[in-house]
Amino acid sequence: MKHFIKILILLLFVVTSCKTAKNTTGTNNVAILSTNRIISNHYTNNFHQQTVSANLKAKFNDHKTSATVSIKLRLEKDKTIWMSATKLGFPIAKVKITPNRVVYYEKLQRTYFDGDFSLLSKWLGTELDYEKVQNILLGQAVLNLKKGKYNSKIDNNLYELSPKKDNELFGILFFMNPDNFKVNKQEISHPEKQQLLSVSYPNYSVIKGEQFPEEIDIRATDNKNLTTINIEYRSVEFNNELTFPFSIPSGYKEIILK
Numbered sequence: 300m301k302h303f304i305k306i307l308i309l310l311l312f313v314v315t316s317c318k319t320a321k322n323t324t325g326t327n328n329v330a331i332l333s334t335n336r337i338i339s340n341h342y343t344n345n346f347h348q349q350t351v352s353a354n355l356k357a358k359f360n361d362h363k364t365s366a367t368v369s370i371k372l373r374l375e376k377d378k379t380i381w382m383s384a385t386k387l388g389f390p391i392a393k394v395k396i397t398p399n400r401v402v403y404y405e406k407l408q409r410t411y412f413d414g415d416f417s418l419l420s421k422w423l424g425t426e427l428d429y430e431k432v433q434n435i436l437l438g439q440a441v442l443n444l445k446k447g448k449y450n451s452k453i454d455n456n457l458y459e460l461s462p463k464k465d466n467e468l469f470g471i472l473f474f475m476n477p478d479n480f481k482v483n484k485q486e487i488s489h490p491e492k493q494q495l496l497s498v499s500y501p502n503y504s505v506i507k508g509e510q511f512p513e514e515i516d517i518r519a520t521d522n523k524n525l526t527t528i529n530i531e532y533r534s535v536e537f538n539n540e541l542t543f544p545f546s547i548p549s550g551y552k553e554i555i556l557k
Contacts, residue, residue: 340480
């Protein structure tokens, strides 16, 4: 099911390398904090549970087509991300991601992929790893902000963080919610290629003391072509015993990414 694969790839498509700290300037009622404090608060509010099991609804639209699929998500922190997609109750695709491996299959064209992040990174033209994918799903910054040097300011009642040193190829911005210091939006641009990717989190819910996204909105512009994906968490549970069943059906054709 190619739409599910596009949804997966766009979930993965964040971010390349970037290069803590300058005081913010305030507007309205958002407290003026140092960049170091903003980053520290973000990691204080990191996700602390060991597993996530959730049901998602994903809506995909581009300039050619649209699709809606249901996805079951199982995540064991720092170990495994597993997703199974259905449409109208029928299974269409499955993916399993571990720190060193990405494997999926789709039923419509009976194809599968089995490889590592370096191959996907080459295909997508951006550096990928397990931690970045996990952080997108949990509402965390995709880069380790403690390892870079950032400027910050208050923009539209959000803390905006940008690298002190511009990347020659990419621009990247993080917007933090001043109430919970979770990511409100993170975006990466590639002006030369006319590419812009924005991942937004409109709302968070408190589930067993954890700030967890209710939605993930993805907007990807590539040379004036716009692709949007809305992912809605329908139900979320933490710390259940999870299994990650996965086997590639016989007779499927392997996808070789070049």
